[in-house]
Amino acid sequence: MDKKKKRSITRGVILVVLLAAIVYTVYSSATKDKVKLLQVGDKAPDFELVDLYDSNIKHRLSDYEGKGIFLNFWGTWCEPCKKEMPAMSNQYAIYKDQGVEVLAVNIAQTEFEVKNFIEGLGVHFPVAIDETRDVMTEYTIDLLPATILINPEGEVEKIITGEMNEQQIASYMESIKPEQE
Amino acid sequence: MEKIICACGHENPFGTKLCEKCGRPLTEEVKNQKVLDMRYDGIAIRSKTRNKSIVDKIWNFFSSVKVGVSLIFINLVAASIGTIFPQEFYVNVATEAEREIYYEETYGSLGKLYYTLGLSDVYSSWWFQILVGLLGISIIIASLDRGIPLHRSLKNQRVKRHESFMKRQRVVAEGPVTAGDSAKTLDLVEEQMKKLKYNVRREGNAILAERGRFARYGPYINHVGLIVFLLGVMLRLLPGFYVDESMWVREGDIRTIPGMDGYFIENEKFILELHDNEKTEAQIQQGVNAVAKNYQTNVKLYKQPDDALPGQTDNLELVKEYSIRVNHPLKHEGYSLYQMDFRLNELKGMNFALTKKETGEELGDVSIDLTNPQKEYVIDDQTKVELLGYYPDFSGFKNGEPQTATSNPNNPAFIFKMTTPEKPDGEVSFVAIKETVEPNGDNVYKMSFKGIETRNMSGLTVHKDRTIPILIVGGIIFMLGVAIGSYWNHRRIWVEQLQDGTIRLAAHTNKNWFSIKKDLTAITEVAHLPQFIDQVEKENNEDGQKEKEGDSTL
Structure with a gap:
């Protein structure tokens, strides 16, 4: 009896292991492209980019720990990016003092275009150019505009692709605002 | 489930056809065979012995050769259907939605079905992967179920086998020695078998000579290779591989x-x-x-x-x-x-000359590096060109403002402000390829196009x-298994000397009967054994049939 029981258990274990292997294979190949993607709850990958206007200022994500980060990826050719920028600028003015930082990361365009664009819109928030597309690759950005909300603990709170209106931007900034002491 | 107790006293698991110890036939079916079916040496195939819990039922399902062969067949059919229309990899569209449309437009509703079922990317479709996975399970379980008992049975072989086992082998011999001293026969047999590179075991008046036992493991080694191969394919999905x-x-x-x-x-x-x-x-x-x-x-x-x-x-x-x-x-x-x-030849730089329209007089050259345009290009104290706007892929105006479709310099456009001694306040001009707009009326100066610089992209x-x-390892193991199973064979010869000095001999091989008969002829001559007969051949000759080729046992 003992021997039979043992055999049943062995068989059960082998079957479970083999079935688990199949399930894992199917699952991970179904989500193959998505697995590597940045996901909500992930630790936001650290990076460092040079400020558009002052090459001495380096925007390093880990330096902003304790603050909420509103990380926006954009390009001058992207119409929705352009539309949401003034709203971002307005809300940044409100939430800046409450511990929310904005960083607008341009995708590998020339300094002239970026400056021209930003100045033309008259928006005010830190801007940096991702010249080698390294940060964009790290954050697996595919479509523009893309906004990554990073909470004060350094985790990804939300990923937004597509245009945001001012109301949404305000509520997003509210959601990553550090708690007041 | 009850055990089968053989006349020799050995307890065999249910389903055993030939006693594990002495070789006596245990079932009616086998008893009626004139020549025994030596498949798996008559062991009880594990799955066939018990059919109780759900675990056992699943196990038995995968252990079945029929199921295994069916799975191979289904896999083959699915993979071949995947060759009817081109796979997604060869379809030159970017997004998933476009792909769906492509299949429908190109191949009609059949194409749509093809896409919906995942046949357009067979190897990545979940059901195909499940099928391959099931085949993998089948290979593993079927091998375990047969390989382990077979291994055990081969390892625990007794030297002396029962008469009913011996007599039912395909090649047998029985009778007195034809010459010489019958007391020395077994020594002669042992010596000769060793010369023929057999492993010889002797117990009292019985000899078991065996050669090439590892050939029986060929199919199992082959399966291990397959599993390693599948594992390798699976590992591709793990990050870093x-x-x-x-x-x-x-x-x-x-x-x-x-x-x-x-x-x-x-x-x-x-x-x-x-x-x-x-x-x-x-x-x-x-x-x-x-x-x-x-x-x-x-x-x-x-x-x-x-x-x-x-x-x-x-x-x-x-x-x-x-x-x-x-x-x-x-x-x-x-x-x-x-x-x-x-x-x-993607645009990298554009060269202009600041030119007076009327006279064609050039005040100076301005070359703009599109990878790094500057705010202003100074020609001299009083003459300069400011760049007010740069649109790498100009796509038209919207609300009076130039737009760019992408960040690639496919159709560059510029807004220049030309400051000259003649026009110290500057003149604004929008310049695109084959298009110039002067928003404040006619300018005196223009930026005349001189040439381009290009660069390539890899x-x-x-x-x-x-x-x-x-x-590679999986493939090598696979081929090794195939070679072992194909080019070597497991030959066994049992010899027993009865009390009265007569010799009883039986021989079995899983393939290549010709060679074992050659070995038998050699020992028969040296040890003066009675002539052996091939019971299958004899029967076939009587029936007037030819021997079937290629019969082999696992």
Whole structure:
């Protein structure tokens, strides 16, 4: 009896292991492209980019720990990016003092275009150019505009692709605002 | 489930056909065979012995050879259906939605069904993977179920077998020795068998001579190889084992390498060389203008310092310089960068001359580097050109403002402000290819187009496959199993001397009866044994049939 029981258990274990292997294979190949993607709850990958206007200022994500980060990826050719920028600028003015930082990361365009664009819109928030597309690759950005909300603990709170209106931007900034002491 | 107790006292598991110890036939069916079915040596195939719990039922399902063969068949059919329409890999559209439309438009509703069922990307479809997985389970369980008992039975073979076992073997002999001293017969047999490289065991008046037992493991080794191979394919899905990415990099640019963390590549130069031969007739017929001799990208590979963050590119270390050509990838730490594609003559710079419209007098040249346009281009104290706007891929005006469709310089447009001694307040002009707009009325000066500078772009693929060694090992094991199972055979000869000195002999091989008979002839001669007979051949001769070739036992 003992021997039979043992055999049943062995068989059960082998079957479970083999079935688990199949399930894992199917699952991970179904989500193959998505697995590597940045996901909500992930630790936001650290990076460092040079400020558009002052090459001495380096925007390093880990330096902003304790603050909420509103990380926006954009390009001058992207119409929705352009539309949401003034709203971002307005809300940044409100939430800046409450511990929310904005960083607008341009995708590998020339300094002239970026400056021209930003100045033309008259928006005010830190801007940096991702010249080698390294940060964009790290954050697996595919479509523009893309906004990554990073909470004060350094985790990804939300990923937004597509245009945001001012109301949404305000509520997003509210959601990553550090708690007041 | 009850055990079967043989007359010799050995307890056999239910389902055993031949006693594990002495070889007596245990079932009616076997008892009625004139020549025993030696498949798996008459062991009880594990799954057939018990059929109780659900675990056992699943186990038995996968253990069945019929199920295994059916799974192979279904896999083959599915894979072949996948060859009817082209796979997604060969369909040149970008997004999933476009792909669906492509199949429907090209192949009609059948194409849509094809796409919906996942047949358009068979190997990645979940049901195909499940099928392969089930086949893998079937291979493993069927092998365990047969291999382990067979191994045990072969390991625990008794030397002396029962008369009913011996007499039912295909090749048998019985009778007194034909010459010489019968007391020495067994010694002679043993000596001769050893000469023939058999493993000889002797117990009292019985001998078991055995050769090539490992051949029985061939199919199981072969299955192990298959499993290793499947495992290797599965490992591709784990991060770090398999990378297959592509990237574009323009001459002079440094780009991060997708899939290869911390590495950057600089494209120094793309080179396309053509054979400068006269067009051959075949080339003219086929409309081929030139034949490429070489596609080459000269690159520099950089690495970030280990503690650097993404985006930190000020301390890149040069790892190596290399000329990537077709079939000569840049290799580094398991990664290979291949030359895959190119685009020639993308705009890099545009040259203009500040010109007085009336006289054509040129005040100076302005060359704009599109990769780094400047705010102003000073010609002298009183003359300068300011750049008010740059639109790399001009696509029209919207609310009076120029728009750019992409960031690539496909159709550059500029807004210039020209300050001249004549017009110290400046004149504004919008300049695009074949289009000039002067918003404040007629200007005195214009930016006349002088020429362009171009650069090329290289398309590279990044490849890494850590599973290749595993696939090679799996393949080698597989072939080893096939070879062992095909080119070696398991021969056994049982000899027993009865009380009265007569000899009883039986022989079995899983294939190649010709060779074992040759061995038998040799020992028969040396040890003066009675002549052996092949019971199957005898029967067939009586029936007037020919021996069936290729019968073999696992």
